[in-house]
Amino acid sequence: QKEVEQNSGPLSVPEGAIASLNCTYSDRGSQSFFWYRQYSGKSPELIMSIYSNGDKEDGRFTAQLNKASQYVSLLIRDSQPSDSATYLCALEDSSASKIIFGSGTRLSIRP
Amino acid sequence: EAQVTQNPRYLITVTGKKLTVTCSQNMNHEYMSWYRQDPGLGLRQIYYSMNVEVTDKGDVPEGYKVSRKEKRNFPLILESPSPNQTSLYFCASSLVAGGGGETQYFGPGTRLLVL
Numbered sequence: 001q002k003e004v005e006q007n008s009g010p011l012s013v014p015e016g017a018i019a020s021l022n023c024t025y026s027d028r029g030s031q032s033f034f035w036y037r038q039y040s041g042k043s044p045e046l047i048m049s050i051y052s053n054g055d056k057e058d059g060r061f062t063a064q065l066n067k068a069s070q071y072v073s074l075l076i077r078d079s080q081p082s083d084s085a086t087y088l089c090a091l092e093d094s095s096a097s098k099i100i101f102g103s104g105t106r107l108s109i110r111p
Numbered sequence: 112e113a114q115v116t117q118n119p120r121y122l123i124t125v126t127g128k129k130l131t132v133t134c135s136q137n138m139n140h141e142y143m144s145w146y147r148q149d150p151g152l153g154l155r156q157i158y159y160s161m162n163v164e165v166t167d168k169g170d171v172p173e174g175y176k177v178s179r180k181e182k183r184n185f186p187l188i189l190e191s192p193s194p195n196q197t198s199l200y201f202c203a204s205s206l207v208a209g210g211g212g213e214t215q216y217f218g219p220g221t222r223l224l225v226l
Contacts, residue, residue: 008151034215043201043217044154088153097161098144098169099215103153 002027004102006089012108019076021087021105026070029094033065035074036088038104044088048074079109113138115218117202123224124192132187132221134202140216142205143185144169145177147198148220154201160185192225199223 003026013019021035032051036044048063050056050072056063062075072091076083089102115136124130136143144159146169156169160179174196176188185204189196199222205215 041220043220045217046214090154096167097142098156098159100156101146101154103151 002093002100004089004091004100006087006102006105008103009106010108011105012110013079015079015081015109015111017079019079019083019107019109021074021076021089021107023072023074023089023102024070025072025089025091025100027091027094027100028067028070030091031094032092033063033072034090034099035061035063035072036090036101038086038088040085076107081109081111083107084109113216115202115204115216117200117218117221119221120219121222123226125226126193127191130189130192130223132189132200132202132223134185134187134218135183136185136202136204136216137183138204138206138216139182140204140206141182142207143179144203145175145185145187146201146203147171147196148201149198157187157200192223194225197223197225 005024035048037047038044050063050065060077064073086104086106088104090099118133141162145157146154148154155171157175158177160166166177201220202218203215
C-alpha cells in the first residue's frame with residue numbers, strides 16, 4: 001500500500017512567521033506532487049504542484065521536493081490568519097492513474 | 112464558469128435504502144473520480160474513470176458502484192448503504208490523471224449520514 005505521511009498537527013504559527021509543512025511518501029516512482037489547501041467544510045483546492053527536485057516558488061508559497069529522501073515540503077512565508085486551513089499533500093501513483101492523498105496537516109495562524 | 116457540481120449536498124438516509132449522488136463537470140475532462148473523506152484518514156479514492164465506459168476501483172470501492180455513460184457525468188451509487196458509509200464525499204475531474212500541471216477540480220462535497 002503506497003503511503004503519504006503527514007503530521008496531523010495542529011501546527012500553530014504566529015502571524016507573519018514562516019509555516020513549514022512536511023510530507024514523506026513511499027512510492028519511489030512518483031513524479032508528480034501536489035499541495036492542496038482545504039478550509040473547514042469546503043473542498044480541496046490546488047495551491048502548488050512540483051515535479052522536479054528543488055524549490056518552486058509562487059508568491060508566498062514555496063514547494064520543495066527531494067526525491068532521494070522521498071520528501072516534499074511547503075513553506076508559507078508571512079503567514080496570514082487566512083492561511084489557517086488543513087493542507088493536504090498528494091502525489092500521482094506511478095503504477096496507476098490516480099492521486100494518493102495524505103491525511104493532512106491542520107495549520108493555525110495565531111494573531 | 113468551469114465547475115464540478117454534486118447533488119445532493121446533504122443527505123440523511125437509512126440503512127439499505129439505495130441512493131445515488133450525481134456528479135457533473137462542464138470542462139470536457141476525461142478523468143473523473145470519487146473520494147470519501149473521514150477524520151484522520153484524509154481523502155481516499157473510491158472509484159475513478161479514465162474516459163467514457165472506462166472505470167476502475169480506487170482504494171475503498173466496497174459498497175459503491177459507478178457508471179460513466181457520458182463524459183460529463185459520473186454518478187456514485189450506494190446500492191445498500193450502511194452506517195460505515197457515513198462520510199463526506201467529493202467528486203473531482205481533471206483533463207488527465209495527475210501530472211502535466213493539470214488542476215484537479217473538486218466538487219463542493221456531499222455530506223452523507225446513514226442511520
